[in-house]
Amino acid sequence: MSAAKSAGGPARRPDLVPRLAVPRLAGRDRDLALFEQALDGRPGLVVVAGEAGIGKTRLLHELLPRRPETALVAVCPPFREPYTLGPVVDAVRRLAGSVAGLPLTGLAGALRPLFPEWAEHLPPAPEPLPDDAAARHRLLRALAELVDALGVGLFVVEDAHWADETTLELLLLLRARWEHGPRLVLTYRPEDVRPRSPLRRLVAQAGVTRLEPAPLDTAGTADLVSSMLGGEPVSVEFAEFLRAHTDGLPLAIEESVRLLHDRADLVHEDGAWLRRDVAELDVPPGIREAVLERISRLRPAVGRALAALAVLEGERPPALVAEVAGAPPADVSAGLAEALAGGLLQEDREGRVSFRHVLAARSVYHDLGAAERGRLHRRAGRALEREPVLRAAELARHFREAGDPARWAAHARRAADDAIASGDPRTAFGLLLDLLVGGAVRGAAVAPVVQRMPLYAAPGDDPLRALVAVLRETAAGELGDEERTEATWQLARLMFHVGDPGNAAAAMERAVPGLVRDRPVAAVHAMMMLARPLGTTHPAARHRAWLERAGRLSRTCPGSPQERLSFLMDRAATLLVLGDPAGWAAARDLPDAGETPGELLQRARGFANLGEAAMLWGRYDEARRLLDAAAALAEEHRHLRLRDLVGGTLAHLDWLTGGWTGLGRWAATALDAGEPVLRADALLLTGQLDAARGRHREAAEKTRSAAATGRPRGPADGFRDPSAVLARLALAAGRPAEALAATDAAWRLVEAKGLWLWAAEIAPPRVRALLQEGRAGEAADAAGAFAAGTRGLDAPMATAARLLAEALLARDGGEPLAAAGLFEEAAAAWEVLPRPYDALLAREAAARCRLAAGPGGPAGAPAVGALREVFAGLTALGAAGDAERVRGALAEAGARVGGRAGRPGYGDRLSPRELDVVRLLVEGRTSAQIARVLGLSPRTVEKHVQAAMRKRGAPSRTALAVAAVESGDVPPAARRRPPPSSA
Structure with a gap:
């Protein structure tokens, strides 16, 4: 490399502009070798972690063609509301054209909502489960069975930081059965993982191989640039310039070289690459700026095609891109070809095109004006509505951005139904909340949407408070009597949820007359909520009056056996919370019958409430009997959330009764x-x-x-x-x-x-x-x-x-x-x-x-x-x-007891604190997580780990975990109080 003419020098001939190649993998030989070694070793999980543009996907795609296993590759898109299991469903569709002839059991019938186009080849749909967590678990087991039937040896999830929670729970399930399932490979950005994401728990487990590609050094930068320039050598000065300006980020280096190429700052003359003086080169500080400047130098047809593809996201056929772009297919095909040649896009075996990196797609998308984005989203939504397989969540997103509230609401409702059928109530809640807060649903239509929302799945109180504001505005608007009653009833329920019982009770009392007239069963529920003596300063007599009124109405209004059982269970527990001994007689008189799924759920829930009330009285034996019955019913009938909540109450009971072992x-x-x-x-x-x-x-x-x-x-x-x-x-x-x-x-x-x-x-x-x-x-x-x-x-x-x-x-x-x-x-x-x-x-x-x-x-x-x-x-x-x-x-008093409390000598035995640390270590927790749980500093945790390793002769943390299990230091978990799931 040597100095070239300055910017004001003679114009360069077109034949001297270098042709750029897609760079080869540079500076990653060690990472690639470790990757292959990990996959050749014992089955498990391999994670590739790093910032955007560091080369995680490139490393993965370099490896996959070398592997003999069948790979299922799920790519998580950066949607604000990821649709439930969408990346996995799309990956399965790409891998298998049909499930006909696969050795599937009846469990696979649960896959029908995910793959409606395969319904004729899937078993009949199983009976619905009343518990979301149980339904989700059954669906995940069915997916795992399908993955096994397809012979998948590598299960790959790219950009797992964008994955929906159900996809991450599938990975946890596959990880738990690692001896019988595929090897797992994830790529993700640690800085973009949500605080309580299951991904944190997944990657922190013992036995996980973690690769973290580092930024390229000067030699690696030179190697990458040389591979783009036909293998010709690159000077150390130029390589160091690029490395310093891009922090060694491979994607940024590539985009900078392509921009210099587009500006004609690189020429080939007399067998050598020439460039301007380094001091004269102007390289944008970020990838976005480099991408946008490169696109500005392309023909308008290319820009239109790229804008349409950025709105669509993911891999798309050129015909769809042309329809969304609103341009002649021939022009769009030529534009896509130019973008492919320029390294902005990539093409799969089926001819679908996509951006080579999500950062480029996001750069193009965010550079669009609001009006243009809206037009493109509208075209995308209408085009995708004609697809044979509709993805309701994606359609809802397009019509939301297009400003089409009717279509947005229709598709969001369907997407929410799909999410609930898949056992993913949190996604359903988010989709419906977005409708209400975004104003797509107004007036009398608001309360029915709130009624179908799984409020228990709300991620905290802030979303519920937003719902309260929507309902308060709705109830004060132009509504008929029945609609106002319904809106007020929903408003009262929500205000109870968010800890505003005083206003909730007032709203509930306003709703009662209309409910008695139009919906007496709902009126009983409202009266029972007013009978619960929680939160307000109303005297007990007032709550007792509502309880008696609910009892009178329940005897006259039509109601199902499930609703009748619910009332009787709630009445007994409410009497006990009111300090009325009559609650014990009411509990003894509860019917033994009730075998439908709904009745069994009410029995489990009722026993849990009665158990807590018994603890309030100090009748701990009775409380344990009731809580154990609730836990057994919840476990048997897969009411997993209720099971976990009962487990929390049993943990408190263990604390009170002295069963402290295992509480930590x-x-x-x-x-x-x-x-x-x-x-x-x-x-x-x-x-x-x-x-x-x-x-x-x-x-x-x-x-x-x-x-x-x-x-x-x-x-x-x-x-x-x-x-x-x-x-x-x-x-x-x-x-x-x-x-x-x-x-x-x-x-x-x-x-x-x-x-x-x-x-x-x-x-x-x-x-x-x-x-x-x-x-x-x-x-x-x-x-x-x-x-x-x-x-x-x-x-x-x-x-x-x-x-x-x-x-x-x-x-x-x-x-x-x-x-x-x-x-x-x-x-x-x-x-x-x-x-x-x-x-x-x-x-x-x-x-x-x-x-x-x-x-x-x-x-x-x-x-x-x-x-x-x-x-x-x-x-x-x-x-x-x-x-x-x-x-x-x-x-x-002049007396002594031997040794200082809590500081005995343990010899080769692990101390109680060391045992606490090792038990959490076996679960795969990091030192920081263990420190948070035990209230220690990470340094103190490390001291305990080192001491335990020394006592057990373990050369590593993994070896310590294995030794702890084999020696019995970590006993099996008690069956009576199962640990909570992530549902």
Whole structure:
């Protein structure tokens, strides 16, 4: 290379302009070798990660022709709402023209919604399942069967960061059966993965081979440029110039060379490449600018073809591109040929064309004016409506961008139905929400759309609040009486969902008269929602009146057996939450019949609600029986979301009853779940475990996070109310005013409603906080109100809490021996439930009172003995922080116990903390994820990993995981409480 003429020099002859070739793979020999080695090794998952333009797809496409396996390649498009399993469905269609003759079982009938054109060759459709997660799981198993029947050896997903969640769940399923299925290969951009995407869990598993192509160095840049220029050498100066301006990104290097070529800044003369002086070269800083400048130099026909292809996205036949472009096919074909020759496009074996890189397509698309984009989307939608296989989500996208609300709404509704049939309610919710917020549906048509929306699949409260705004505007508009009733009813339901119970109740009451007149079954549902004493400050009598009114209406209005069972289940649970013992009789009188799918779902849901109500009363044996029944029904009939939610309640029950082993594992899985309720449960539980272990700051952070996650919790949630946990943490830190502030709102709500059973968790810490603030009179009043409000109830929880409050008052009143007796009575009451942790803390308080009454007296020795027993109990339970506090009390009394709590010598055995880390490591979690779950720093996690590797003689993290499983360090998960799924 040598200096050429300046820009103002003589014009260059056309025959001197170099012809550019598609670059060969440069600087990737090591990556390619590692890739092949990974695929030749044990079956598993190979991921290629890196930024856009780094060469992930090129590396993959270089490898695939060398492989003997049948490859199924799914390419995920950058749609705002990816359609359910679309990339996989398209890939299967490309691979197989038909499923005729394939060895498929009846399970494959579930594939009919995805492949309607193959219906005659697929088994009959199976019975529909009432649970979305179960339907999705069945569909995914059917897809896995189809993949096996097609003989797929490599299952490739490109740009997995854009994949819909159901596609990612299919990958998780295939990964779980890696010994029997195809090898998996993914390409993705780590920076574009959503925070809670299943992709994060997939790529973090053990046994994943990860390739991360690095930017090209100067030598690699020179090699790539030389391959575009006929193999002629490239100077180090020019290669370094390009590398510096493109950060070594292969796509940026290629686009820069092509732009220099289009500008005629490169010429060939006397057997050598010539260029201007490097200082005179102007290379755009980004790929977009380079692509757009190159396109501006092409003929207008090429630009029209590229614009149409950018709007269509993906691989398209030239005839379709011509129709969307609105240009003669011959002109478009010539334009596409020119773009192919210029390296902007690529062509597959079937003659379909596509952009070589999505960045080029996005550059062209975003450079279009709004009016031109709209016209092209309208043409694309109308052309695709004539295709033999319609993709409703894609059509909805085109007509949305075209500004055609009627067609947009029609296709979005169909796409939502397809998503729900595929077990993907989140996508369905997003499609319908887009309709409503975008104004495609207005007036009387709004409420029916909301009615069909799977509200439980909303990704947080913000989308629901947007729906509330739409419905509020609709209800205030021009509507008939029936339509206004329906809109108000839907508005009230949504406001309950988003935590606005006061306004929700008011709207619900406005809707009731119209519902009674037109839809009595819905009116019963509305009255039952008003009967639930949650969120509002209405007195209990008002809720009870709505409950009785719902009962009267239910006896006269027509309703299905499923609806009747739902009412009876809800009535029993509502009575118990209202503190009415009649709820127990109502629960005993529930019918045993009901075997339809809908009735079985109601039974499972009803048992779950009754189990939670039983926990509020402190009847833990009854609660476990009901919750186990709910979990068994949910598992048997594949109500997976309900099963997971019941699993969260059982985890809390295990915490209360002292079954702490395995809670950390359950919580770690729940934290990765997309269900906000499960995340809140996990945060609250891990916070309580941290508090018991003496990590109070971490406990407070997690408890506050739990309060901000999912729906708001209050005193009616009892054991799930974060305010009670925060109050206890504040008291442990010596901040009684903070404890009072934490319980103020809950206490006022209990007072307003007169539902004192709800105060069982908050009454003792509130009384203690008032006493520490010197407000003994208010403390006595609070304890008295709680005792009066729960008197006569056969509620073991209330009994234990009342005794504890009385003990606190006696201790503050200078009666240590009386207080000791009451603390011991409270401990015995806690044991009845059982709540061993609370019983141990009450026994500790009793022993301290006896020591305070006279350490040298006759009560001193038994008190020390009691503290020794408490120390042993807390240590066995895992409450190391509390045990350490008891050790201090024993030391003050002149007694000693061996070794410091929580720091024994373990020799070659793994310590409890090392076991916690290794168990999460076996699940495939990174150090950062383990640190987040356990409340440690990543550096501390690494120390535990290294210590465990040393003890097990493991040379790597993978070897440690294998050794942990083989040695039994990681026991099998308990069957009774399955970990939550990602559904």
